[in-house]
Amino acid sequence: MKAKFLVIVEKGRSNYSSYSPDLPGCIATGKTVEETLGAMRSAIDFHLEGMIENGDEIPIPRSLNAYVHETDEISVDDILTSIETELPEMAHA
Numbered sequence: 001m002k003a004k005f006l007v008i009v010e011k012g013r014s015n016y017s018s019y020s021p022d023l024p025g026c027i028a029t030g031k032t033v034e035e036t037l038g039a040m041r042s043a044i045d046f047h048l049e050g051m052i053e054n055g056d057e058i059p060i061p062r063s064l065n066a067y068v069h070e071t072d073e074i075s076v077d078d079i080l081t082s083i084e085t086e087l088p089e090m091a092h093a
Helices: 033-053 064-070
Strands: 002-011 016-019 027-030 079-086
Touching (some): 016 033, 027 033, 033 079
Antiparallel strands (some): 002 016
16 A cells, blocks of 8 residues: 655755654755655655554545645745655554
8 A cells, every 4th residue: 555645845054854744753854855855755664664663553644735724834945745655564454
């Protein structure tokens, strides 16, 4: 089963940082947007594996529209995208 998690990328002074609002604590950084998104893909997979190992419920990802209507945290400089990942088998049980 696949899931698509919203990712927000923010520009810092000398790098980029990213987070997924549906996965609190799941963050990544990089020198470029591409590097940051690659690191975020790995961070999401690692985060989900940890949640499953801990017996935590995997959240249902919100859509971009739902998130935009629910928050005022997005700035015009932010990059909004999503990362699709294959949920580990144990997440389906």
